[in-house]
Amino acid sequence: MTYLLLLIIFCSLQNSVQAQPLSIEGEATVKYESLQYKTPGIADLEFIERTIRINAKTPLSAQTSLFLRLGHQSYSGNSTDSDKTALDQYGLIWKNPRQTLVIGSQDTYLGAYGAMFDNSSNVGEGMFRGVDIRADRGLDHYHFVSGRLDPALFEDARSRTFFGTEFAHYLGDTRLLASYLHIPNLPKKTDDFVGFSINSPIGKGELLSEFVHSSASTANQALLVGINYQATDRQAFKLVVGQLLDNAIPEGKSSLGGYDNGIRGFQVTAIQALDLSNRIATKYTRAETVTSDIPIRKIEIEYTHLF
Numbered sequence: 001m002t003y004l005l006l007l008i009i010f011c012s013l014q015n016s017v018q019a020q021p022l023s024i025e026g027e028a029t030v031k032y033e034s035l036q037y038k039t040p041g042i043a044d045l046e047f048i049e050r051t052i053r054i055n056a057k058t059p060l061s062a063q064t065s066l067f068l069r070l071g072h073q074s075y076s077g078n079s080t081d082s083d084k085t086a087l088d089q090y091g092l093i094w095k096n097p098r099q100t101l102v103i104g105s106q107d108t109y110l111g112a113y114g115a116m117f118d119n120s121s122n123v124g125e126g127m128f129r130g131v132d133i134r135a136d137r138g139l140d141h142y143h144f145v146s147g148r149l150d151p152a153l154f155e156d157a158r159s160r161t162f163f164g165t166e167f168a169h170y171l172g173d174t175r176l177l178a179s180y181l182h183i184p185n186l187p188k189k190t191d192d193f194v195g196f197s198i199n200s201p202i203g204k205g206e207l208l209s210e211f212v213h214s215s216a217s218t219a220n221q222a223l224l225v226g227i228n229y230q231a232t233d234r235q236a237f238k239l240v241v242g243q244l245l246d247n248a249i250p251e252g253k254s255s256l257g258g259y260d261n262g263i264r265g266f267q268v269t270a271i272q273a274l275d276l277s278n279r280i281a282t283k284y285t286r287a288e289t290v291t292s293d294i295p296i297r298k299i300e301i302e303y304t305h306l307f
Helices: 002-016
Strands: 023-036 045-059 064-077 084-096 099-106 128-137 140-149 160-171 174-182 192-202 205-214 221-230 235-244 263-273 278-289 295-306
Touching: none
Parallel strands: none
Antiparallel strands: 023 045, 023 295, 045 064, 064 084, 084 099, 099 128, 128 140, 140 160, 160 174, 174 192, 192 205, 205 221, 221 235, 235 263, 263 278, 278 295
């Protein structure tokens, strides 16, 4: 009922601003994933994931607009996740050439790799409700985010407050980034996270490194190093090598960041654009758990269509 009311209000507001068109765009993806632990007693997973994101936006003025997203995700095979369909994002955007303010249910990320926090891959649940502010001041860039996290992200099904901030400074083409994240009442008394990263372009590539330190008393550091390489306008490759100790990054029902904690290894990604609307991404992960040396092998093949 809540989602239906949001949709009715959104369409009514759009109709009241007759000169402003409603824009709709989205993407549909199909992903095959194979996850193998290479050790007795832990079952392998193999499944197909189908995802649809439909985004709608209508302007209220030259700088302000309303947004709404319908997300759907379903599975076949032996995935441990359940199917989801919901209006998972909605709110208000205010934007000028130097600042962007988003208020509502949304996704965001912190850190160069999103290791500290990244819920942008979540669909149907796992959003945060609050404010996200980004601002540019010449060579300095600022990011502030605050709100409450969806209870679906945590084993105890309890919502948590969420505060993060970032400051980036450019030295030529090199970016220096400092990040801070606070999520209270996490397991293992790990509530605060500080990160530092350096991004530097080299030819068609870009070198990236990120270090994260948490307030936990043990196993509280993570290090990621990698390179992005744009071979052509249609081909891109990424290699990330790293070690994320058990308490180095936030932990909920699953990882709250772009990478799982408690692992070390590498990940290779290749992206091939077929045209402006279609692309194929292949990702291979070879890692092991830090505490028990359990081997992990993951293969992901994803086709995406933009519309």
